[in-house]
Amino acid sequence: FGYSHLLGGYAGGQAEYLRVPHADVGPIKVPSQLRDDQVLFLSDIFPTGYMAAEFCDIKPGDVIAIWGCGPVGQFAIRSAFLLGAERVIAIDKAPERLSLAKAAGAETLDYSKVDVYEAIQSLTKGRGADACIDAVGTEPDPTASIDSMIDRASEGGGASAR
Secondary structure: OOOHHOOOOOOOOOOOOOOOOOOOOOOOOOOOOOOOHHHHOOHHHHHHHHHHHHHOOOOOEEEEEEEEEOOOHHHHHHHHHHHOOOEEEEEOHHHHHHHHHHOOOEEEOOOOOOOOOHHHHHHHOOOOOOOOEOOOOOOOOOOOHHHHHHHHHOOOOOOOOO
């Protein structure tokens, strides 16, 4: 729940407090022996990243490319390794996110500094990734490529430069 009217009009799915309509249907009770910090990511962020990696049907030796190194991307990186990926290539432009990805064992690419396709081809000696995960969230960077600026403009939102 949360994230404006796009997902129901309820404010703050990641907030300190939130309203849960029909709370008698979806939520589960957290066992009392678990602390909040132990279960914080179980409701949304971790399962989303894990499911994305699981959908890749990862086999030993696979190379997984992950676009977006925010919270979901970070869990997708760790989940890909957990499920047997040999290599994970993490793509973002935020230095702190790329640093976290690298600390988790991923090879990192800053899309604002390299051609991602060419870099992946180079890193994999022309093989490419075996599977890709889109973990960029809901607000793509409109300056990522000329295509993204054209797409944004055709949606009526216009293009912006930073």
